[in-house]
Structures are given as structure tokens and as C-alpha cells.
Amino acid sequence: MSGLLILLSFLLLGNLIQSGLALPIPGSIIGMLLLLAMLITRGKTPQSLQSISKVLSPLLPLFIIPVSVGIVTQKELLAENGISLLVIMAISLIPGALVCAAVMMVGKKS
Amino acid sequence: MTNILQQPLVIELLHTPLFWATLTIGAFIIGQRLYHLLGNSAFLPPILTGIILVAVVLEVTGISFDTYMEGGQFLHLMLGPVVVMLAVPLYQFIHVMRKEWLRISLAISLGSIATVGTAVAMTHYLIGIPEITVTMATKSVTTPVAVTLSEQLGGIGALASAFVIVTGVFGALIVPPLLKLTRLDAPKAVGLSLGVCAHAIGTGRALELGNEQAAYAAMAMSLTATLHAVALPWLM
Numbered sequence: 310m311s312g313l314l315i316l317l318s319f320l321l322l323g324n325l326i327q328s329g330l331a332l333p334i335p336g337s338i339i340g341m342l343l344l345l346a347m348l349i350t351r352g353k354t355p356q357s358l359q360s361i362s363k364v365l366s367p368l369l370p371l372f373i374i375p376v377s378v379g380i381v382t383q384k385e386l387l388a389e390n391g392i393s394l395l396v397i398m399a400i401s402l403i404p405g406a407l408v409c410a411a412v413m414m415v416g417k418k419s
Numbered sequence: 420m421t422n423i424l425q426q427p428l429v430i431e432l433l434h435t436p437l438f439w440a441t442l443t444i445g446a447f448i449i450g451q452r453l454y455h456l457l458g459n460s461a462f463l464p465p466i467l468t469g470i471i472l473v474a475v476v477l478e479v480t481g482i483s484f485d486t487y488m489e490g491g492q493f494l495h496l497m498l499g500p501v502v503v504m505l506a507v508p509l510y511q512f513i514h515v516m517r518k519e520w521l522r523i524s525l526a527i528s529l530g531s532i533a534t535v536g537t538a539v540a541m542t543h544y545l546i547g548i549p550e551i552t553v554t555m556a557t558k559s560v561t562t563p564v565a566v567t568l569s570e571q572l573g574g575i576g577a578l579a580s581a582f583v584i585v586t587g588v589f590g591a592l593i594v595p596p597l598l599k600l601t602r603l604d605a606p607k608a609v610g611l612s613l614g615v616c617a618h619a620i621g622t623g624r625a626l627e628l629g630n631e632q633a634a635y636a637a638m639a640m641s642l643t644a645t646l647h648a649v650a651l652p653w654l655m
Contacts, residue, residue: 316500323503333652335567337502342645344506345513354507362507365497370466371447372498373562375491377470377584378443379577381477382484386578390546397541398558398586399593402616405534405559406594409612409639410603412526417605 312361319344424480433482439490446472461591461624466562467584502563505641512638523611527642530615534559535647550574553655557647558582561618564644572655583618590617591624606631614639 323340326332332339348354380387387394423429432438450468457463477487488495516523535556542555554574557565562583569579594612598604610632613621618640625636 313500316503319503320499333571334649335502335564335571337499337567338564338645338648340499340503341506341509342649344503345509348506348510349513354510358504358507362504365501365504368497369501369563370450370464370469371444372494372501373466373566373580374443374447374469374473375488375495376498376566376576377466377562377580378473378477378487378491379484379575380470380581381474383575383578383581386548386551390548390551393545394542394551394555394582395585397538397545397555398582399589401534401538401541401558402586402590402593403597404537405530405616406590406597406612407601407603408533409526409530409615410598410601410605410608412529413522413608413611414603414605 312357436490440493509641554578558586560647561644587617587620610635611639
């Protein structure tokens, strides 16, 4: 359980810093970066964090379903722009994948 | 059907928050079973099945999203700690990428700029609704971060989730054959591209291709989410 306590403490800290400094970055991301800094400083991941990570990771998609169901409130928008949005999402992948893979391979013998 | 829905007990049930939380968990489990049944295909992630099932029940019963969310919020509450938890895999990947950190950082940032830049520019010119353009900017980030980020930036959380999932399925479909065609198909390159372009769903696809692809995809997914979450608020 102390793993969950660590996560919630860092989340609270991140939220406080976010509102205190009026930063545009979400509090949970600030909390994540602070936790990362702590892990780097300590040089290893505490057992309690590894355990909670094993429990929560497979459930991650479940926690996203509620907000995603909100798509039912966007029917008009989708009826009007759905096709354009699909085309945009498909086409924009091409330059991304090509650039990314090219940088990984440039100047390397295969 | 309408008759059943008008029974007092059914009406009461449909307005019980716990019912909707329970239904969501049930829908997710059905999604998982279906995913395993189809040999863990990247094209039907459990989350997609879960969303569709819940949305269909809402449509049939005529219950509003706000009423649903009174139950859904119990699960939604976990999004914050789960985003903080991403530090755990990220810390492991930082160790792995030490040797090639410059190349990997460049590939991830330039690849992100290319795909997000194209998508944002196209959305701006073809659709021109600011909330949608902002939301589109979060399309290549893993869902929990995309939802949090788009709401922070003035976008629409539900739409962000839809964009991310569709992008993930498209990416899993398009990226491997595209890189094969252009002969940019070294395992590391394919893995990294899948992670940058198609996040968790791409990582699922990479797992089918091989261990090296999967490791690079998972690393790219974590790094992309962090990079975008930190950079986008200043850019948008």
C-alpha cells in the first residue's frame, strides 16, 4: 500500500506546484517528473512502487473508459467533421513514421 | 424494451452511480476476453470494446453522460496516480537508452514534430475549430496523458481519447508496411516509430513483431508522452 501513498503524495505535490506557480503543465505530469527525479537520485525503484505498478498497469485502460465515453456528447461534431478527422489522423502518421525511422537509421550499416 | 426501461426498479438502477461503475468494469472485462479470443490483435484493444459497449448501453437507456459520470468518476479518479506511475517504466528506459540517447532523443522529437505538426496544420486549415486543433495536438500521446493534457490546454478530453485510440489503430496498421516499403525497417526504427506514432496500441503491435521492436516502442511511448506533456503547453 505504501506504493499508492507515494503516488498520491507526488500527485498532490505536483498539483500544489502547478497551481502555486500557475504552470501550464498538468499537475500529474509534474508529479511524475518529480518521482522520476527521486528514482534517479535513489538509483533504484522501491519494492512498494514496483508492486503497485504491477497491480495498476493492466487496469490502466479501465480508468480511461469513463472520460472516453464522453464521445457520445460529441455526435454533432463527429457527424460534421468525422471523415476529415480520420483522413488527418491517417495522413499525419506518414511524415512522423518516416522521419523517426530515418533518424534511427541514418549513418548506420544495417 | 421501452416497457422494461419504465419499470420503477430499473429506473432506480439506471440512476445508481455504482451501477455505472460496475457496468464499466464489466465492459472492460468483456473487451479483454474478446482481445484474447482474437489472439491479442492490436486492432481491437480492450479499451475500444469497453467504450463502445458502455456508449451503446447509454444510447439504449437514454441515460445522459453526466448521470453516467456520477459512477464513472470513481474510476476516472485513478487517472492522476496512474500518470504519476509512468515514472516507473520511464526510469527503466533511461538506463537502457544511455548508449544511444542522442539518436533516440532526436528521432523522438523530430518524429513528433513531423506528425503533430502535420496533424495540427491540417486540422487548422480543414476544420478550423480551435478546441479541435488543440485536442488534435495530443493525438500521439498515451491516453491518460492525452486526456489530462488536452483538458489543461482547453481541448476536449473525450475527443482526445478518441483521437489517440484511432491514431493508435491506424499507426499499428500503417507504420510497419510503410517502413518496409521505404526500407527503413531495422527493428529499432520500426519499434521507435510505432511508439512515437501509435503509443500503447503501437507497442502492442510491436510486441507481435519482436522483442527489440517492443522494447523500443515502449521506451518511445514513455518518452513521447513526457516530451509532449512538457512542450505542448508552451507551444499551443
